[in-house]
Each structure stands twice: as C-alpha cells, then as structure tokens.
Amino acid sequence: MSSDLNDLLYFARIVEHGSLSAASEALGVSKSLLSQHLARLEGRIGVRLIHRTTRKLQVTEVGQRYYERCRSVLEEIARADEVIADARGTPRGLVRVACPVNFAQMVMAPVFVDFMRSHPEVELAVEVTNREIDLIGEHCDVALRIASNVRTSSYVVRTYPVARHVLVASPRFIAEHGPLRVPEDLRGRPSLCGIRGSADRPVWMLEDGRGASRLINHSPRMRTEDLVLLQQAALDACGIAELPPVVCRDELAAGSLVRLLPQWSLPEMNLYVLFLARSGLAPAVRCFVDYLSMRMREGLGASIAGAAPLSLVRGGRA
Numbered sequence: 658m659s660s661d662l663n664d665l666l667y668f669a670r671i672v673e674h675g676s677l678s679a680a681s682e683a684l685g686v687s688k689s690l691l692s693q694h695l696a697r698l699e700g701r702i703g704v705r706l707i708h709r710t711t712r713k714l715q716v717t718e719v720g721q722r723y724y725e726r727c728r729s730v731l732e733e734i735a736r737a738d739e740v741i742a743d744a745r746g747t748p749r750g751l752v753r754v755a756c757p758v759n760f761a762q763m764v765m766a767p768v769f770v771d772f773m774r775s776h777p778e779v780e781l782a783v784e785v786t787n788r789e790i791d792l793i794g795e796h797c798d799v800a801l802r803i804a805s806n807v808r809t810s811s812y813v814v815r816t817y818p819v820a821r822h823v824l825v826a827s828p829r830f831i832a833e834h835g836p837l838r839v840p841e842d843l844r845g846r847p848s849l850c851g852i853r854g855s856a857d858r859p860v861w862m863l864e865d866g867r868g869a870s871r872l873i874n875h876s877p878r879m880r881t882e883d884l885v886l887l888q889q890a891a892l893d894a895c896g897i898a899e900l901p902p903v904v905c906r907d908e909l910a911a912g913s914l915v916r917l918l919p920q921w922s923l924p925e926m927n928l929y930v931l932f933l934a935r936s937g938l939a940p941a942v943r944c945f946v947d948y949l950s951m952r953m954r955e956g957l958g959a960s961i962a963g964a965a966p967l968s969l970v971r972g973g974r975a
Contacts, residue, residue, distance in 0.1 A: 664698040665727045667691050668706065672716055672724045748944040749778035755790040755800040756783055759884040763903055772948050779941045787882040792933055798942045800931040805924040815930040817953045820902045822926060824917040830894040837917050840871040847896035848875040849887050861899065863921040899923065
C-alpha cells in the first residue's frame with residue numbers, strides 16, 4: 658500500500674479497536690507510529706477525525722462518516738488482492754490464441770479439446786488466421802506459427818522443429834510434363850504455392866544433405882494460404898505443389914501424389930509459440946504454453962510431420 662492507504666488503514670483500525678493501544682497490539686506497530694499517521698491524515702484533509710485525551714478517544718461525527726467510506730475502500734482493496742492471489746493459484750480465465758487455419762483444423766483441434774478437458778476452468782478464444790498477430794495491439798496471449806524462421810525481439814519464442822515441406826505432383830502431371838529427376842527439371846513447370854509475404858519471384862531452396870544447394874525460381878499458377886486447395890489442385894494435375902507431409906501423407910501412400918526429388922529437401926520448418934513474457938504470465942496462459950510443450954514432447958511433432966517417429970520433435974527452445 659502507498660503511505661496514503663496506510664493512513665486510511667491505521668485510522669480505520671484505531672476506530673474499530675477503540676484506542677491506540679488496542680490498535681497498536683492488533684497491527685503490531687507502535688502507538689507513536691499510529692499517532693503520526695493519524696495526525697498526517699487529519700492534516701492532509703484539514704478535519705479533526707478523532708478527539709484524543711489522555712484517557713480516551715472519541716470519533717467525531719465527520720470522522721465516523723469518513724470511517725464508513727474508508728472501510729469500503731479497504732474492503733475493495735482486500736477483494737482486489739484476493740483476485741491476484743486467486744490468479745496465482747488454480748489456472749482459470751480466458752486464454753486468447755492465434756493459430757494458422759490449416760494447422761488449427763488438421764493438428765490443433767484435438768489439442769485444444771484435450772486442454773479444455775484437462776483444465777475445465779480455463780476458456781479458449783481461438784482466432785484462426787494466417788496473418789501475423791500483434792500480441793500487444795490485439796490483446797492476444799499466444800500465437801502459433803509454422804515457418805522456416807521467425808525473427809522477433811518483442812516476444813518470447815519457443816521453437817519446435819517439425820517436418821520439412823515436400824514437393825509433390827500427380828502421376829498425370831508427371832506423364833504430361835516429363836520426368837523430374839534433378840532440380841533444374843522444375844524450371845518452366847507449372848507450380849502451386851502458398852502466399853509468403855509479398856515475394857514477386859517465388860523460390861524453392863533445395864539441399865541435398867551433402868552441402869549442395871539449388872535455388873529454383875518458379876511461376877505459380879495458383880497462390881493460396883489454403884493447403885487443402887493446393888493439394889486438390891496438385892491432385893488435378895494443375896502443377897507442382899509444396900505441401901507439409903501431414904496434408905498429403907494419405908495421397909502419397911495411395912500413389913495419387915508422388916514426392917518429387919526425394920533426395921533433395923526444402924528448408925526445415927518449425928512450430929513457433931510466441932508469447933509476451935517468461936515471468937508474470939497469468940497461470941492459465943502459462944498452463945497452455947506448458948501443455949503445448951508437453952504435447953510436442955509426447956508426439957504432436959510427429960503428427961505435424963505426418964509420420965510416426967517421435968525423433969522429429971527435438972524439444973522446445975525458449
């Protein structure tokens with residue numbers, strides 16, 4: 658409490674206990690300190706609140722009315738302290754989460770449900786969007802992003818490596834456009850890609866694991882943030898698509914899509930969990946962030962990869 662609030666507290670306790678001595682004993686402070694606070698309060702407001710004699714104290718009429726208001730103020734402060742104490746205890750309240758569209762639908766939906774079952778007093782407000790969220794300006798607690806890299810000095814970032822995207826095409830597309838055996842064969846072929854910033858010249862960066870790399874410029878016939886739409890266009894032989902394995906694993910297994918240049922890899926992709934601070938987080942927010950870390954360790958990363966091995970998840974870096 659500030660000194661002014663202490664003045665109110667000490668005045669109220671003097672009135673309630675009926676004497677400086679009783680109030681001093683109840684509060685564990687000296688009588689002289691109580692007297693100093695009372696004198697300072699009366700001097701600040703310019704009104705006599707208590708008549709003091711050597712034998713007794715008598716609250717003035719205005720002092721009694723002032724006491725009633727002080728008691729209300731002190732009760733509200735106590736309730737406010739209870740809110741903070743409660744917030745530091747059992748996780749409860751609202752957590753605002755931003756999540757990419759396809760990631761929310763294909764991976765995170767059961768995670769959100771399981772989290773709510775495990776923490777019945779926590780509410781989730783999930784904004785499903787592919788745009789980058791301003792956590793501060795948009796009052797968002799946690800943002801999830803799938804990308805090859807996230808650069809920010811404004812947020813705390815936990816990073817979880819997941820599967821690299823793959824280049825795929827339909828057997829019909831390959832039959833119509835010829836075999837695609839080396840990166841250079843991709844040039845001049847119709848492509849399908851996600852929207853990434855405002856790049857005018859989309860590029861595939863390929864690595865072979867032995868130090869060789871290739872930058873392949875391509876001209877998409879379609880750009881969209883909807884991965885399912887990209888998958889469908891690839892199935893219909895409209896072009897070469899870059900997709901995360903979780904989106905196309907069934908089609909790859911069935912042979913309706915073929916992975917191109919399997920000896921070459923696109924850049925590593927990561928799940929980034931962004932939030933505002935390591936300390937001072939509301940318990941519900943901290944609980945959600947830690948729950949997501951646990952799910953990643955238990956195999957959510959393999960689910961994102963579209964494969965079984967848990968080794969795809971190497972743990973978070975905060």
